[in-house]
Amino acid sequence: MASATSILKCDPSSITFSRDGQPHISDKNTETAIDIAARQLTESLIPVVVPTETVYGLAAVATDTDAVSRIFSTKGRPADNPLIVHVSSPAMLSTLLPKNYAIPPSYRVLMNRFWPGALTLLFPREPNSVPDIVTAGQPTVAVRMPSHPVARALIARANIPLAAPSANSSGKPSPTRADHVYRDLVGKVRLILDGGPCDIGLESTVVDGLHPDGDIRILRPGGVTVEDIEKALEDSKSDLGRVPKVLVHKRDYADTTIEQVPTTPGMKYRHYSPSIPVILLLTHSQPPPDQTPIDAASYFATLSERPPGSDIRKAGLLLLDDSTLSHLTLPTNIEWLRFPLGSSADPATIAQRLFDGILTLEREGVEIIFVEEVDQGREGLAVMNRIRKAASEAHWISRPINSP
Secondary structure, rough: OOOEEEEEEEOHHHEEEEOOOOOEEHHHHHHHHHHHHHHOOOOOOOOEOOOOOOEEEEEEEEEOOOHHHHHHHHHHOOOOOEEEEOOOOHHHHHOOOOOOOOOOOOHHHHHHHOOOOOOOEEEEEEOEEEEOOHHOOOEEEEOOOOOOOOHHHHHHHHHHEEEEOEOOOOOOOOOOOOHHHHHEOOEEOEEEEOOOOOOOOOOOOEEOOOOOOOOEEEEOOOOOOOOHHHHHHHHHHHHOOOOOOOOEEOOOEEHHHHHOOOOOOOOOOOOOOOOOOOEEEOOOOOOOOOOOEEEHHHHHHHHHHHOOOOOOEEEEEEEEEOHHHHHHHOOOOOOOEEEEEEOOOOHHHHHHHHHHHHHHHHHHOOOOEEEOOOOOOOOOHHHHHHHHHOOOOOEEEOOOOOOO
């Protein structure tokens, strides 16, 4: 689609918003870049790469079938994998919904607490506004209002909702820096707005609150934690009457139908995988009764005993800063590259570093990546969701006996 790819730097700190959501941009270069991007979106109907607080997105006008189709062709994305639509104001949201639709009280609570931000909500869609290609023919549309100043300003300047999945080849790790996008999609996109590294580093949390029981279902954990959602609802119980339960897909309930015919991204296909194997090392969760954890030292020793032609020369380690595996003696015939994930007590930092770590190690030429299990509290739930989708194998590993 594109023969040349330009990167235009933007200064997020130069952007402020008025009460009605209109952007005010003090830096001339940033304003020019956003205006160029807005014209490309609305006049040429060509996608633009834009930073958000979660990951970099590949944005196109959500109300135009041809524009949205270019997202799918650029990414190589399956047609039955729906997109999230991004808005810059409540008024823009209303253009996507059926006339006279009443937003549920629980959604009002969540929007007041987390919009703009990394929370996506499932709504019934207005078919005349939202093409089938956006929702893969589903009657609902996933919508969020990003908090990143560049993304929000671009949507407001374009004055139209934007569909925007992650700006990467389909199935690959989501980009959290402009250079991640450039290495993957150079020549396939014309314009990348560089707003610096993403603050959160994982995609948004997707919520379905449309069921008759009134409970909240987390279809995809992400940048807003389950604990934060539960607290927001509990804090507003006087307005809600009944506090909805918060149920996480595959943790608290199963829904095979939605996995086969998804209403939101990240549910059906393998995601977040680099071109090399990712191995998940399970170090503290309990294995099934029929499996015994492998001694950590023995596990890594076997890597140097592979048959000729299948040997590993360079391997990557994504470990916690306080990992017990850091004290292992590793095979010396393998070059080991480490990327620190952060402290086990700081899951937000782990989330921010995960995709950057995978992409950095891949760029540095490792042939395999080992990533350590993290606790599934707070952002750790989303981290483990992404690791499990990226990993081709998972092994239970016993902690080193002499670890601190």
